[in-house]
Amino acid sequence: MDCKAGFLVFITLLIGSLALPTPEDDMSIFFDHTDASARIVGGNEAAIGSHPHMVGLSSGVLIRSNFCGGSLISQRTILTAAHCIRHVYSFGSLTSSLRATVGTNRWNSGGTAYTISRNVTHPHYVHSLIKNDLGVLITSTDVVLNNLVQVVPITYDFIGQGVQARVAGWGNIRAGGPSSAALLELTTTTIDGNECVARAAQARVELNMMHAPHVEPHIEVCTYHSPGRGTCNGDSGSALRRVDNGQQFGIVSWGFPCALGAPDMFVRLTLPTPEDDMSIFFDHTDASARIVGGNEAAIGSHPHMVALFVGVNVKNFICGGSLITQRSVLTAAHCVDNVYGINSLIRSAGVAVGSTRWDRGDDYALLRNVTHPGYDRWTVKNDICVLITSTDVVLSSLVQPVALTYDYIDEGLPAIVAGWGATRANAYTMSEILLELSMTTIGSEDCVARVSEAATQEGYPLFTDPGIEVCTLHSPGFGVCNGDSGSALRRVDNGQQFGIVSWGFLCARGHPDVFVRISAYESWLKSVIV
Template identity: 60%
Template sequence: MHASFFWVIPEQTMSLKAGFLFVTLLIGSYAFPAQEQDMSIFFDHTDAQARIVGGTIAGSVPYMVVLSSGVLVRSLLCGGSVITDRHVLTAAHCIEAVFSGGSLINSLRGTVGTNRWNTGGTLYSFARNVSHPHYVRSTIKNDIGILVTSTNVAFSNAVKPAVLNYDFVGAGIPTSVTGWGRTVAGGAISQNLLQLSAVVIDGNRCVSEVRDLAVQLNVRNVPEVEPHLEICTFHSTGHGTCNGDSGSPLMRSDREQQIGVVSWGLPCARGAPDMFVRISAFADWIQQSIR
């Protein structure tokens, strides 16, 4: 379940996708993720089973946000999490995809209070964004951003802010991640919110496994994993995040606290770890940005 940046993209592919971006944002799509969500290392090389692969239908996730765009019909863009009554935490590359002419596109909305991305819940517009000033697209580093809602998010039993955990998280910690994404590469996305459990793995192991699997899977231009900035999780082959999941929250499941943001990875659920922005690495920036 990813939404945007999970894998490296050839320049020709980027040019082609950029050409369709305006039309996609204008008319949207009922059953397919928005084109911009595929502009990511995480999702560009999806296989036929691309999705939050191996997950289950999620229960109540009150902090979950659907980011969508489109004037005539909504298109899924990314996930995110409510962290205050005016702030949604997501990936910087998700914001980049809907930032044009110095501002966010007018059709961008965040929906809360629903497990179905295009049904129910409450939609909020955004006044502005605060993307990390040192976000680097080419290496997908500092891939974190905040969207500021135009009005206060109304909290209820169905809508509550995620509790952020600013502690450094090491190997062995149980996690859960939720999101919407393609159920088949190039096909329809999941209408229902899916959830996957995994465990944090050692940073050095993650570095070597990503490097080795990139060679085996013939995926080029893969960024270097930086454990001080990124959390890596792994379940088993056949389980993992994918298209439409970018920006979604990674939770420490034993404490129900957010520790990461879906950022990038190798082809979906083929034996590689998934990479998340490490919230503890950006504690000062987050706290300053939501004041």
């Protein structure tokens, strides 16, 4: 098992104050160099008022340039792609000429332009990989709503293949032609994640673009249209919406040379697989792996085990956790990031207990979460959270709270951890059965040295703090990874929990796995446990 934990760094590109260059010039490596200004290709002119959520982002003083789209999701909030924000962010602030225009099908005339007070880019955005490519812009004043300006509803449902979708943007009517002043729209269809991975891999070879990023279906959704139709540069940041109900489920992110028959990639607005935004600290070629080298757990051997999920009709596994009372579930704070909406938990978030299969057992709704006040997603410190269920969890031979120990644990202690996930590396499908792995704690100085060496090798500014973290080490081929996060690290001799799966480097490659040290949080835990 080798655990993921990720918090990325992003933004900063100097843009001229008078005018922007061609749309998304720094992203042109993923688009047709002979058609740098192309946008929606093969689309139709949109009817006035058909996309009232549409926002045109432009910059420049003497000459204004439209560089990206966006969607209005509240009267002060615009959702767009992180790489779009990167265009107008320099020296620690947004360019003063940035404007967001709403209420018109022509970005350069009509409508109302608003200034932007600040931006919030996803903390795990990786520009070089175009992953976690989303951010929001906050307008200086409320956007006035009317029949041409409306907030778009967002859906957090997992979107699979075969869903009819629509995207709009400003750009060329034909490849290589002049930029259209009118908003264009295109209807397209989502495709299966594995199919998208295969088509993108084929495109990299056929188009000689081996430098292009890999598709990660757990954080990206793909569409595919016939050659001659698709999205392109200037469409970035625009909304991908369901045709049937108009809900937004994606953001135009990246693609290959425009409309040549390769898939178009969009940011998913839901989190269908474990800790997708934590992937920077793990092998990108093994984004879905969890416990590696473990064995199938016997029924009832981990009665404290909890699966954190989101979704109603289709449940999506997020993380592990441990039942510590009939109302309290202990997990990692970064897991709760994945199910936390606007100031509250996503309504469809829940926990399942009583089964070695995460999608079975008994489900319980969540009342609230209590994340440690010192949690720092950048350094992955104080990565601890308690979830409170809405009702008491019914105990049985298969459902029991785990005993916590607040003793300080040092090196050489045999321990065991369990989690759901792939039984082998490079697999997208997770195991239906709970897996377990025995391991041994290592000394603090040894862990600090090994983590420092791994951080230098992998280029991540991470460190371990022995006062609040405990480490284990296994031979290569064994360890924790993404979906194990939040699960309990327990003593083999008495079953007491002394750690929480938190973070690590490349899965099962011989680097230490880092766990939250429960003994460091005794006072806080006793104050919040119900």
